[in-house]
Amino acid sequence: MAERSTAAVDVADNSGDQPLAADAVMATADGADTQNGRASDGPMPEKDGERRSAAPTAAPELHSGHKLARRYRLEECVTRLDGFSSWRAMDEKLRRAVGVHLLPADHPRARTVLAAARSSALLGDPRFVQVLDAVEENDLVYVVHEWLPDATELTSVLAAGTLEPHEAYQLVSQVSQAMAAAHREGLAHLRLTPSAILRTSTGQYRIRGLAVNAALRGITSDTPQRADTEAIGALLYAALTQRWPYENDAYGLRGLPKGVGLLAPDQVRAGVHRGLGELAMRALANDGATASRQEPACTSPEELAKAVAAMPRIRPPEPAFTAPPEYQQTTYQQGTYGRPAPVGQPTTQAVPSIPPPPLQSRTGRALKWGVAALLIVALGLGSWQLADTLLERSNSNDGESTQTQQQGPNDTAPKKEPVPLSIKGAQEYAPDGTPQNAGDVGKTYDGDPSSYWRTKSFSDGPQVVIKPGVGIVYDLGSEQEVSEASIALRYPGDHTTLTLYAADRPKGSIGQMKKIAATTTKDSSVKVTAEKPVKARYLLVWITAMPYAPYDNFSGAGYKQGITDVQFKG
Numbered sequence: 001m002a003e004r005s006t007a008a009v010d011v012a013d014n015s016g017d018q019p020l021a022a023d024a025v026m027a028t029a030d031g032a033d034t035q036n037g038r039a040s041d042g043p044m045p046e047k048d049g050e051r052r053s054a055a056p057t058a059a060p061e062l063h064s065g066h067k068l069a070r071r072y073r074l075e076e077c078v079t080r081l082d083g084f085s086s087w088r089a090m091d092e093k094l095r096r097a098v099g100v101h102l103l104p105a106d107h108p109r110a111r112t113v114l115a116a117a118r119s120s121a122l123l124g125d126p127r128f129v130q131v132l133d134a135v136e137e138n139d140l141v142y143v144v145h146e147w148l149p150d151a152t153e154l155t156s157v158l159a160a161g162t163l164e165p166h167e168a169y170q171l172v173s174q175v176s177q178a179m180a181a182a183h184r185e186g187l188a189h190l191r192l193t194p195s196a197i198l199r200t201s202t203g204q205y206r207i208r209g210l211a212v213n214a215a216l217r218g219i220t221s222d223t224p225q226r227a228d229t230e231a232i233g234a235l236l237y238a239a240l241t242q243r244w245p246y247e248n249d250a251y252g253l254r255g256l257p258k259g260v261g262l263l264a265p266d267q268v269r270a271g272v273h274r275g276l277g278e279l280a281m282r283a284l285a286n287d288g289a290t291a292s293r294q295e296p297a298c299t300s301p302e303e304l305a306k307a308v309a310a311m312p313r314i315r316p317p318e319p320a321f322t323a324p325p326e327y328q329q330t331t332y333q334q335g336t337y338g339r340p341a342p343v344g345q346p347t348t349q350a351v352p353s354i355p356p357p358p359l360q361s362r363t364g365r366a367l368k369w370g371v372a373a374l375l376i377v378a379l380g381l382g383s384w385q386l387a388d389t390l391l392e393r394s395n396s397n398d399g400e401s402t403q404t405q406q407q408g409p410n411d412t413a414p415k416k417e418p419v420p421l422s423i424k425g426a427q428e429y430a431p432d433g434t435p436q437n438a439g440d441v442g443k444t445y446d447g448d449p450s451s452y453w454r455t456k457s458f459s460d461g462p463q464v465v466i467k468p469g470v471g472i473v474y475d476l477g478s479e480q481e482v483s484e485a486s487i488a489l490r491y492p493g494d495h496t497t498l499t500l501y502a503a504d505r506p507k508g509s510i511g512q513m514k515k516i517a518a519t520t521t522k523d524s525s526v527k528v529t530a531e532k533p534v535k536a537r538y539l540l541v542w543i544t545a546m547p548y549a550p551y552d553n554f555s556g557a558g559y560k561q562g563i564t565d566v567q568f569k570g
Contacts, residue, residue: 062074062077062102064077067092068089068100068135068137069135069137071091072090072098072100073092074089075087075088075089075090082217083103083107084102084103084216085101086101086102087099087100091132094459097147098144098146099144101142101145101216103140103141103142104139104140104141105136105139105140108218109218110136110141113143113212114134114136114143115215116211116212117131117134117211117212119211120210122185123181123182125182126206126554126556127174127204127206127207128178128182128208128210129208130145131143131144131212132144132146143212145208150201151199151200151206152198152199153195153197154197154205154239155194155252158239158253162241162242163240165276165314166315166316167239168236168273169311169314171235171236172236172239172308173308174204175197175207175232176301176308177301177305178207179207179228180302183224183228183302184302188210188224188227188228189207190213190214190224190227191213191217191219192209192228192231192235193251194235194238194252195251197235226299226300228301229283229299229301229303230283230284233279233280233298234246234283236279236280236283238251238253240265240272240277241269241272242269243255244256262281262284264277265277265280276314278295279298279304279308279311282298283297285298418570419570420567420569421570423445423474423475423566424475425474426441426442426445426473426474426475427472428441428453428470428472429471429506429507429540430470432467436455440452440454441453443564444563444564444565444566447565449565452563452564453563454490454555455543455562456555456560457555457557458558458560459558461558461559462545464545464559469542469543469544470561471540471541471542471543472540472541472563472566473507473540474538474541474566475506475538476537476538476568478537480568482530482533482534482535482570483534483570484529484570485528485541486525486526486527486565486566487565488563488564488565489524489525489526490564491560493547493548493549494547495521496520496521496526496543496546496547497519498518498519498520498526498528498541498542498543499515499517500515500517500528500530500540500541501515501540501542502534502538502539503537504536504537506538513540516534517529522547533570541563541566543561
């Protein structure tokens with residue numbers, strides 16, 4: 001079972017030459033305009049230092065239902081251009097939707113695409129869409145990647161209007177930090193367009209197309225950091241103004257007026273955040289713009305990320321609460337329902353009559369006396385039952401006292417209830433030398449149910465087969481009697497297998513440890529109880545099977561588990 005790495009694969013971006021409709025569609029995983037039945041891709045204006053090679057080979061002629069590697073069933077072609085095609089497919093092994101890019105093995109860019117997919121997969125950054133497979137087989141080269149139906153393409157977001165300052169700040173911050181990390185590993189994007197940015201339902205931004213998108217189109221650049229920095233500046237400019245910072249219309253956005261050059265964002269739209277507008281100009285200064293306030297231009301994603309971090313933090317807008325409308329009496333409550341208005345007097349100014357005092361009629365007086373009688377009877381019955389109960393309790397206490405005095409010194413003491421044991425420290429137990437998430441071990445006993453330690457995401461399961469298991473060793477500070485452990489898990493499902501071991505030292509083989517108890521569960525919490533208390537200082541919580549869980553918080557879909565809280569008693 002292999003731990004999956006992540007990368008971005010983007011094949012279809014919105015056209016850089018023709019304006020698109022304002023009602024942009026929801027992103028799938030390929031940037032294709034599936035609503036209009038065509039690929040929303042096209043040529044992108046080349047920048048200085050960028051080169052594009054020709055692609056004479058035609059895209060492979062495949063049809064829905066075709067299977068790759070007897071596993072990936074093609075279902076719908078969403079892009080077919082420039083010698084390659086993109087499909088929505090079904091992974092029949094893991095029963096999930098995936099995206100597939102296909103091109104002939106004799107395509108002039110086939111080797112470049114394979115190398116780009118494999119190198120970007122090694123980045124291991126969850127801010128990029130994951131590459132799941134990159135294979136050459138049967139005269140075909142195909143790249144399999146995540147399919148994100150719940151993510152929204154930035155093109156669709158911008159079609160609805162500009163972003164709030166806080167949202168624009170999050171966009172430029174997350175994208176610049178992610179691209180800075182990619183460039184530190186020698187990877188560039190070269191096609192950072194609104195269709196390459198996806199916003200998830202949790203508000204996180206994910207980038208697709210790292211290295212692979214440029215390789216599919218044969219795009220190279222002599223200054224890749226400069227090209228990606230300018231692209232991020234264009235994204236921020238579009239988020240603030242809903243305009244594309246070049247003369248041509250593109251990605252559903254109108255371009256700037258021709259012949260006037262690059263205008264500052266606050267000259268295009270009133271009310272633009274000043275700090276973010278200046279930041280966009282500093283990034284776009286690579287294309288000949290002049291940075292405002294004499295600040296130096298940002299020439300790399302690293303410099304742009306540092307400039308964003310140096311800005312005052314932009315807080316999210318306060319939620320707006322509307323006051324409830326004032327209570328309006330109806331004509332029935334005002335005592336005018338069914339009464340004709342006097343002659344010559346408007347119906348809207350009828351004076352409400354004063355209702356009579358409550359409970360003053362004959363029925364009201366009878367009701368008051370009836371309620372009073374019921375209360376008296378209820379109080380009497382309650383007093384009698386309370387006195388009887390107290391008397392019985394007094395008699396039982398007298399009997400217990402007499403029985404206690406009659407017990408001899410050899411009588412057995414009552415069984416003591418287990419009490420919580422304090423955890424003094426913990427560390428991840430990884431006998432194979434590859435820990436899962438060693439820095440978050442302390443979150444399993446910090447008392448915060450929202451924090452957690454989580455394993456990596458595995459392709460096969462539920463049984464862990466690539467390694468003997470995963471777990472955490474807890475230190476009680478000194479030898480204690482342990483009788484049970486309560487463990488709160490992050491992911492329910494079929495299934496989690498846990499074993500509790502007692503150890504003399506934090507590191508050692510499981511064969512040298514004493515097994516206390518084991519259990520298997522489908523729930524999000526489990527209680528492991530020993531047949532009899534065991535004395536130990538170190539306790540190992542060992543996981544050998546994990547359920548399948550979807551993508552969440554930068555962790556890919558797969559077989560995984562997390563621990564939110566651990567408590568030992570003895």
